[in-house]
Each structure stands twice: as structure tokens, then as C-alpha cells.
Amino acid sequence: MRVLIPLFPGVTTLDAVGPYEVLRQLPGVEVHFPALTPGVVTDGANNLGLRADSAFAEFDSADVLVVPGGPGARPLQSDDVLLAWIARMHAGSRWTTSVCTGSLILGAAGLLRGLDATTHWSAVADLEAHGARYTEERVVVRDRVITAAGVSAGIDMALTLAERLAGPVPARAAQLSVEYDPQPPFDSGAPSKATPEVMAYVTERRRR
Amino acid sequence: MRVLIPLFPGVTTLDAVGPYEVLRQLPGVEVHFPALTPGVVTDGANNLGLRADSAFAEFDSADVLVVPGGPGARPLQSDDVLLAWIARMHAGSRWTTSVCTGSLILGAAGLLRGLDATTHWSAVADLEAHGARYTEERVVVRDRVITAAGVSAGIDMALTLAERLAGPVPARAAQLSVEYDPQPPFDSGAPSKATPEVMAYVTERRRR
Numbered sequence: 001m002r003v004l005i006p007l008f009p010g011v012t013t014l015d016a017v018g019p020y021e022v023l024r025q026l027p028g029v030e031v032h033f034p035a036l037t038p039g040v041v042t043d044g045a046n047n048l049g050l051r052a053d054s055a056f057a058e059f060d061s062a063d064v065l066v067v068p069g070g071p072g073a074r075p076l077q078s079d080d081v082l083l084a085w086i087a088r089m090h091a092g093s094r095w096t097t098s099v100c101t102g103s104l105i106l107g108a109a110g111l112l113r114g115l116d117a118t119t120h121w122s123a124v125a126d127l128e129a130h131g132a133r134y135t136e137e138r139v140v141v142r143d144r145v146i147t148a149a150g151v152s153a154g155i156d157m158a159l160t161l162a163e164r165l166a167g168p169v170p171a172r173a174a175q176l177s178v179e180y181d182p183q184p185p186f187d188s189g190a191p192s193k194a195t196p197e198v199m200a201y202v203t204e205r206r207r208r
Numbered sequence: 209m210r211v212l213i214p215l216f217p218g219v220t221t222l223d224a225v226g227p228y229e230v231l232r233q234l235p236g237v238e239v240h241f242p243a244l245t246p247g248v249v250t251d252g253a254n255n256l257g258l259r260a261d262s263a264f265a266e267f268d269s270a271d272v273l274v275v276p277g278g279p280g281a282r283p284l285q286s287d288d289v290l291l292a293w294i295a296r297m298h299a300g301s302r303w304t305t306s307v308c309t310g311s312l313i314l315g316a317a318g319l320l321r322g323l324d325a326t327t328h329w330s331a332v333a334d335l336e337a338h339g340a341r342y343t344e345e346r347v348v349v350r351d352r353v354i355t356a357a358g359v360s361a362g363i364d365m366a367l368t369l370a371e372r373l374a375g376p377v378p379a380r381a382a383q384l385s386v387e388y389d390p391q392p393p394f395d396s397g398a399p400s401k402a403t404p405e406v407m408a409y410v411t412e413r414r415r416r
Contacts, residue, residue, distance in 0.1 A: 014222075014229040014386065017256070021222040021359060024253050025413075031255050040248065040259050045232050047239050048225070051248050051257030100387075120387060138391045150387025151229060152363065160393045172396035172403070173410045178222065179308075179328060179358030181397030182390035183346045185368045188380035189389030195380070202381045205233075 001028050001165065004062040004089065007035045007052045008082075010044045010072020014151050015099040017050075019066045022158035025174035026166045034059060036082075044071040056085045061092040064161070068154070069101030069120065077108035087111070095161060097146040099154035103127055106147070116142050120150035121191045122206065152189075155180060209236050209373065212270040212297065215243045215260045216290075218252045218280020222359050223307040225258075227274045230366035233382035234374045242267060244290075252279040264293045269300040272369070276362070277309030277328065285316035295319065303369060305354040307362035311335055314355070324350050328358035329399045330414065360397075363388060 003023050005016050016033070024031050035041055035052030042049050067086065076082050086109040090096045098106050103119040106112050107130025117132040118140045128134055138149045139157045148157035159180070162171035188194045194202070211231050213224050224241070232239050243249055243260030250257050275294065284290050294317040298304045306314050311327040314320050315338025325340040326348045336342050346357045347365045356365035367388070371379035396402045402410075 012229070013225045017221045017225040020256060021220070024255060027413075031253075033256060040257075045239075047232060047261070048228060048241060049248075049259030049261070051259065053255070053257070138389065139393070149389075150385075152386045152388040152390065155360065156391050156393065163393065168394075169406055169409050172394055172406045173413065175392065175394065175396045176399070176402045176406060176410050177358075177414075178360045179397055180360040180390075180392055181346065181357075181395075181401065182360070182388075182392065183364050184383065184388055184390065185347070185364065185371065186376075186380055186383065187389075188383045189387055191384070193389065194384045198377055198380045198384060201377050202384050205235075205381065206385075 001030070001063045003029055003031045003064040003066065004059060005031060005033050005066045005068065006056065007033050007041045007050055008072050008076060009041050010070050011041060011050065011068050012070030012100060012151055013043045013048050013050060015068030015070060015102060015154050018152060018154035019099060019158035021178050022155060022162055022174050023064070025177050026162055026170050032059070056082070059089070062089050063094045064165070065089045065093050065096045067098040067102035067105050069099055069103070073101040073104050076105050083109040093144070095144050095146060095164070097148070097157060097161060099148045099157060100150045103132070103147045104130070106145070107132055111145060115145060116140050117145070117147040118149050119147065209238070209271045211237055211239045211272040211274065212267060213239060213241050213274045213276065214264065215241050215249045215258055216280045216284060217249050218278050219249060219258065219276050220278030220308060220359055221251045221256050221258060223276030223278060223310060223362050226360060226362035227307060227366035229386050230363060230370055230382050231272070233385050234370055234378050240267070264290070267297070270297050271302045272373070273297045273301050273304045275306040275310035275313050277307055277311070281309040281312050284313050291317040301352070303352050303354060303372070305356070305365060305369060307356045307365060308358045311355045312338070314353070315340055319353060323353060324348050325353070325355040326357050327355065
């Protein structure tokens with residue numbers, strides 16, 4: 001079973017790495033990280049580099065496509081070469097998925113028209129501009145398209161997907177392997193849960 | 209504020225990337241990923257490469273040290289050069305932390321003797337061999353040492369640390385930025401929660 005996680009400059013690393021660490025636990029899975037050209041791509045914060053092990057052009061099909069987001073996802077909404085590749089992969093995939101603003105790439109490729117979907121809370125209007133119906137859930141499964149909310153939601157998405165790909169025991173085993181028994185020390189992980197002060201602080205910092 | 213996340217071949221990528229995505233949100237933080245020599249290191253599954261942006265030798269001190277784990281952590285328990293560097297960093301750090309089996313490196317460097325600490329559930333005996341008192345909690349804070357349980361626990365650890373480094377609002381803002389409002393689709397993320405069937409499946413696969 002081939003899982004492709006496309007990389008690009010400005011990717012948010014956790015969007016890619018969270019699903020990777022879950023899905024690679026499943027039997028028979030091979031994960032590749034293609035980019036326009038193989039080599040290191042640098043993340044949105046310009047600190048961490050992930051190595052793309054292959055080029056988009058090397059793949060004609062995938063069983064699972066996981067499109068991460070990040071600041072670099074927005075300009076890709078007008079990258080015709082990438083969007084054509086995404087649409088081609090989707091035509092043959094069992095599951096096409098996104099994390100965070102990776103949904104904007106699926107949307108720009110025309111895959112979310114009329115579909116319920118989610119994205120990072122800061123990108124709702126951009127998602128809707130592609131004809132998707134924003135759904136305020138952490139993981140949205142519709143037909144064979146799964147979209148996840150921001151960044152860390154990719155882990156929940158991947159577990160949801162793992163159960164569909166490999167059944168209940170391997171999916172739960174993957175959760176146990178990465179010891180995903182979350183216990184955040186506070187409860188501010190969604191706009192509905194954040195105080196106005198926290199919301200204002202984040203908004204101000206994201207503006208810079 | 210300088211955060212160092214040392215990398216090595218066989219690192220589990222989520223151990224490093226989870227804390228990175230949280231801590232990089234804090235004001236005034238710069239994160240570096242040193243390794244023995246700069247360049248790409250490959251993870252435990254031999255699929256994903258992370259780029260080390262610097263060498264251990266470039267750093268004399270750090271405010272925060274985050275030591276990730278992975279299959280590659282075990283051989284490092286006898287790497288005297290690395291262990292001396294870890295001990296030197298710890299001597300001057302505000303916080304010394306580990307994720308997953310990164311705790312075995314802290315232990316081998318002599319930092320956990322007589323201290324409460326945690327690690328991945330599969331490595332409890334190895335942790336205790338270094339004189340630590342294993343504590344079955346997801347994040348263990350003692351003095352200025354914080355250890356986290358397996359893989360994904362690094363996110364919870366980093367939020368705990370973020371509040372101590374930057375205060376309540378920036379820490380909650382970091383949680384909101386990475387939308388860490390976990391909703392796993394099932395509840396099998398710790399040995400105490402896994403069924404015998406899941407436990408047997410994981411144990412068998414880890415043996416290979």
C-alpha cells in the first residue's frame with residue numbers, strides 16, 4: 001500500500017510527520033515524500049528541513065494521498081502543475097486526505113466542490129472559496145476524502161484512516177506504538193475554547 | 209532563548225517535531241537541530257530524513273535541551289562524546305527534557321539518578337537501569353528536568369514547558385496555533401488502555 005505525503009517549501013512539519021508516524025506502523029505500507037524535485041525542503045519557520053525522497057513525476061498513482069499544509073500551501077493554490085498531479089493522484093486513490101491548510105490545495109484542485117470539509121481555523125474563508133462546506137469538526141470523512149483541522153489534527157485523522165485501511169487492531173496498535181494518549185496541560189486548542197486574550201495574542205502574532 | 213533538539217540516525221521524527229512545532233511559537237525562541245555533523249539524518253523507519261542544521265560542537269550552552277528518542281537512541285547510551293555534550297548542555301540549561309527513549313540518553317549521561325522520570329512504555333527497564341525511578345505519568349517534571357512518555361507525549365511535554373518558559377497566554381496561544389484539541393477516534397494509547405489483542409499485536413511487530 002503506497003502512501004504519498006507531498007512536501008513543498010513552507011510546509012508545516014507536524015502536518016506531515018504526525019500522519020507519517022501513525023501510517024508507517026500499518027502492515028504493508030510504504031510511505032514516500034515526493035516534492036517537485038528530490039532534496040531538502042525547508043518548513044514555514046525556516047528552521048527545519050525535511051528530505052523529499054522522490055519527485056512528483058515519479059508517481060502515477062497512490063493508494064493514499066496525505067496533503068499537509070503550512071504557509072507554503074497558499075501559493076500552491078495557483079500552481080497548475082501541482083494541482084494537475086493532485087487531481088491525477090486523487091483519480092486513482094483509495095483515500096485522499098489533507099491536514100490543516102493542505103485542504104486549500106485539495107480545494108484548488110477542484111476536489112472539495114460541494115463537499116463537507118475542514119481546515120485550520122484561520123483558513124475557513126479560503127476553504128469555502130473553493131466551494132467546500134466548512135464543517136467544524138476535527139476530522140471530516142466524506143466519500144473517500146478526509147480533511148483534518150489544524151496541524152496536530154493530522155494524528156487524529158491518520159488514526160481514523162488507519163482503522164479504515166487496516167482494521168481495528170492495527171489502528172489501535174499504531175496508537176499504542178506512538179503512545180497517543182493525549183493529556184494537554186490546558187484546554188485552549190480550538191477557537192471555541194480559547195480566551196479572548198489568547199485569541200488576540202495569536203491573531204497579533206500571525207499578522208507579523 | 210536557544211532551544212536545541214539534537215538529531216541522530218534512527219531518531220523518531222515525531223519525538224523531535226512535536227515539541228518543535230509548539231516551542232517555535234514562543235516569543236524570542238530560536239530552535240536549532242544539531243547532530244554530530246550537519247546534514248540529513250534518516251529516521252528509524254528509514255523513510256524520512258530531517259536536516260541537522262548544525263554540529264554539536266558549535267554549541268557551548270542552551271536554554272532548553274529537548275532530546276528525542278527512537279531506535280537510534282539505544283546505541284547512543286554508550287556514545288561518550290554525545291553523553292559528555294549532553295551533560296555539558298545540562299550543566300548550563302534552564303530546562304533539560306526528553307521525549308520517549310530520549311530519556312535513555314539523559315539517563316546514560318547520569319542526569320536521572322534518583323530522579324522520577326518516564327519514557328516509552330516499552331523502555332521502562334532500560335530507564336530504571338540508569339537509576340531513575342520510573343513514574344507512570346505522561347509528563348514528569350522534577351527540578352529542571354522534564355521527561356515525557358512515548359513519541360506523541362512530546363507535544364504535551366512542550367506545552368507544559370512552554371507555560372514555564374513564557375507564561376500562560378503564549379503557551380495557550382501555541383496550543384491554539386497547532387490546534388491541539390485532541391480527539392482520538394479510539395482509546396488505546398497506553399498499555400493500561402490497550403486490549404490484550406492489541407498489546408500482543410504490537411509486541412509481535414516490535415520484535416521483528
